[in-house]
Amino acid sequence: MIQVNKAASIREAGDSLRSSLEWFGEFGLFTGRVARAALTPPFEFKELLSQLDEIGSRSIFLVMVAGAAIGVVLTLETRNTLLHFGAESSLPAIIMVSIMRESGPIVTGLIVSGRVGAGIGAALGSMKVTEQIDAMEVSAVNPYQYLVATRVIACAVAMPLLTVACDFSGVLSGWLANTLAKPISLDLFLNIGLRQVTFSDFLPPTFKTVVFGLIIGLVSSFQGMQAHGGTEGVGRAATNSVVLSSLFIIMADVVLVRLILVFFG
Amino acid sequence: MDTPHGTPAIELHDLRKQFGQQVVLNGLTLRVDPGETVVVLGRSGTGKSVLLKLLVGLQKPDSGVVKIRGQEITALAEPALNKVRAGIGFLFQEAALYDSLDVGDNVAFPLRHRPVNGDKAGDAPDISARVTELLSFVGLEDAKAKMPSALSGGMKKRVGLARALALQPDILLFDEPTSALDPITGAEIEELILRLRKEQHVASVVVTHDLRSARRIGDRLAFIHEGVFVFDGPPDALQQSTHPFVVQFLKEAS
Numbered sequence: 450m451i452q453v454n455k456a457a458s459i460r461e462a463g464d465s466l467r468s469s470l471e472w473f474g475e476f477g478l479f480t481g482r483v484a485r486a487a488l489t490p491p492f493e494f495k496e497l498l499s500q501l502d503e504i505g506s507r508s509i510f511l512v513m514v515a516g517a518a519i520g521v522v523l524t525l526e527t528r529n530t531l532l533h534f535g536a537e538s539s540l541p542a543i544i545m546v547s548i549m550r551e552s553g554p555i556v557t558g559l560i561v562s563g564r565v566g567a568g569i570g571a572a573l574g575s576m577k578v579t580e581q582i583d584a585m586e587v588s589a590v591n592p593y594q595y596l597v598a599t600r601v602i603a604c605a606v607a608m609p610l611l612t613v614a615c616d617f618s619g620v621l622s623g624w625l626a627n628t629l630a631k632p633i634s635l636d637l638f639l640n641i642g643l644r645q646v647t648f649s650d651f652l653p654p655t656f657k658t659v660v661f662g663l664i665i666g667l668v669s670s671f672q673g674m675q676a677h678g679g680t681e682g683v684g685r686a687a688t689n690s691v692v693l694s695s696l697f698i699i700m701a702d703v704v705l706v707r708l709i710l711v712f713f714g
Numbered sequence: 715m716d717t718p719h720g721t722p723a724i725e726l727h728d729l730r731k732q733f734g735q736q737v738v739l740n741g742l743t744l745r746v747d748p749g750e751t752v753v754v755l756g757r758s759g760t761g762k763s764v765l766l767k768l769l770v771g772l773q774k775p776d777s778g779v780v781k782i783r784g785q786e787i788t789a790l791a792e793p794a795l796n797k798v799r800a801g802i803g804f805l806f807q808e809a810a811l812y813d814s815l816d817v818g819d820n821v822a823f824p825l826r827h828r829p830v831n832g833d834k835a836g837d838a839p840d841i842s843a844r845v846t847e848l849l850s851f852v853g854l855e856d857a858k859a860k861m862p863s864a865l866s867g868g869m870k871k872r873v874g875l876a877r878a879l880a881l882q883p884d885i886l887l888f889d890e891p892t893s894a895l896d897p898i899t900g901a902e903i904e905e906l907i908l909r910l911r912k913e914q915h916v917a918s919v920v921v922t923h924d925l926r927s928a929r930r931i932g933d934r935l936a937f938i939h940e941g942v943f944v945f946d947g948p949p950d951a952l953q954q955s956t957h958p959f960v961v962q963f964l965k966e967a968s
Contacts, residue, residue, distance in 0.1 A: 491827075576813075579810055580810040583767070583804075583810065584804070584806055584810035585812075587772065590827045
C-alpha cells in the first residue's frame with residue numbers, strides 16, 4: 450500500500466515538474482513572438498500611448514502612497530537603532546540610499562504587478578474567451594503587435610518613471626517622519642542625504658525596474674492569451690498574472706542586485 | 715478581392731483534425747462557389763466551429779487541403795495569410811465585439827488597420843462615411859456611440875456583421891448567426907444574409923443547428939456527422955436522404 454502511494458506521489462511530482470517545464474517552454478516561445486512583433490512594422494503608437502496612460506499615469510497615485518508608507522516605516526525603524534549607536538546624522542543618507550537602491554524599486558514592482566498584472570491578465574483573458582482575439586486575427590491585425598507588444602513596452606517604459614515617483618514620495622515622507630521627531634528642514638535633510646548618494650545608488654537600481662516591467666508585461670499577457678474556460682478562466686488568468694509576476698520579480702531582483710554590485714559597486 | 719472566373723471560392727479536400735484523442739474532422743470535403751450559401755448543420759460539439767476556424771487559418775488542419783479562391787492556405791505564413799483574410803468576413807457566435815471600443819470604432823477597426831501602401835489607413839475621412847454606410851445596412855446608424863455592453867444580443871450580431879463587411883469581403887463565414895435570438899430578431903439576421911447573397915454575390919458558409927433557418931437561407935445544406943459530411947445537397951433533396959443521422963435530425967426538428 451505504502452509502495453503504491455509512493456509511486457503515485459512520484460508520478461504526481463513528475464507531472465508537476467513536466468507541466469512547469471512546459472509552461473517555461475511555451476512562455477519562451479511566446480516571448481519570442483512578442484519580440485518579433487515589437488520589432489516589425491506597423492508600430493501601434495496610438496495604442497502604445499493609450500497603454501502608457503493606463504499603466505503609467507493611473508498607477509502613480511498608488512505607487513506614491515506605497516512609497517510614502519515605506520519612507521515613514523523605514524525612518525521610524527531605523528531612527529531608534531541609529532540613536533542607540535549615536536549615528537543619528539546618518540539617517541537622511543540611509544533613508545535615501547535604501548529607498549533608491551531597494552525599497553523603491555521592489556515596492557513599485559510589486560504594486561504594479563498587482564494592479565497592472567491583474568488588469569492585463571483579466572483584459573486579455575476576457576478578450577480570449579469571448580473570441581475577440583480571434584476576431585482581431587481575422588481582421589488581419591496581429592494581436593501580438595496591437596495588444597501584447599504595446600502593453601509590454603508600456604510596462605517597461607513606465608516602471609522606471611513610477612520608481613522615481615515612489616522614491617520621491619518615500620524620501621519626502623521619510624523627511625516628514627524625521628522632522629516630526631526632531632525638526633530638520635527639508636533642504637538640510639536632502640543636502641545631508643544626497644552627499645552620500647552616488648550614481649550606483651540611483652541609476653542602475655532604477656533601470657533594473659525595466660526588467661521588472663518586462664516581466665509584468667510578458668507574464669500577464671501570456672496568462673491572458675492562454676485563458677480558457679469562461680469567466681473562471683479569466684479569474685485564473687488575473688490571479689496567476691499577479692502571483693507569477695510578483696514571484697519572478699523577487700527572483701530577478703536577487704540576480705539583478707548581484708549584477709549591480711559586481712558592475713557598479 | 716475577386717475569385718478567378720470558374721474557381722470555387724472555397725475548397726476543402728479530405729480535411730482531418732483531432733484534439734488529443736478526440737477526432738473532430740475525419741476527411742471532410744466541400745466546395746462552395748461564388749454567390750453560393752452553404753449551411754453546415756450537425757449536433758453541438760461536432761466540429762462545425764472548428765471547420766470555420768480552419769477556413770480562415772485560425773487553426774491548422776492535421777492533414778488535408780484548404781483552398782480559398784484557388785489558393786492553398788494551410789502552409790501560408792502570416793503576411794500572406796492576412797492578404798487572404800482581407801477578403802473574408804467572419805461573424806462570431808457572440809459577435810466578439812471589442813468591449814473597450816464603441817460601435818463606430820468597432821466597425822472602423824478593420825478599416826483603420828488595413829494596410830495602405832505599407833502604412834495604416836489611420837483616420838482617413840472616408841472611413842467615417844463607410845462606417846455610417848455599414849451601420850445603415852444593418853439598421854443601426856443611431857448606435858454609433860454606444861458601447862457593446864449596452865447592446866442587446868441581436869444588435870451585437872448586427873454590429874458584428876457590419877464589422878465583418880467592412881473590407882467588402884467576397885467570402886462570409888457565420889458561426890451560429892441566429893442562436894440565442896428571438897424568432898423575430900433571428901429572421902432579421904436571416905434577411906440580411908439573403909440580401910448579401912442577392913446584392914453582393916458573396917460566397918457564404920453558415921454554421922447552425924437550426925434547420926428552419928438553414929432551409930430559408932441555404933442554397934445547399936451539408937450535414938456533419940462523426941467528422942464527415944453525410945449529406946450535401948439542396949434543401950429539397952433532404953427528405954430523400956436515408957442516412958440515419960439525417961433522418962433522426964429531420965424527425966427531431968419537425
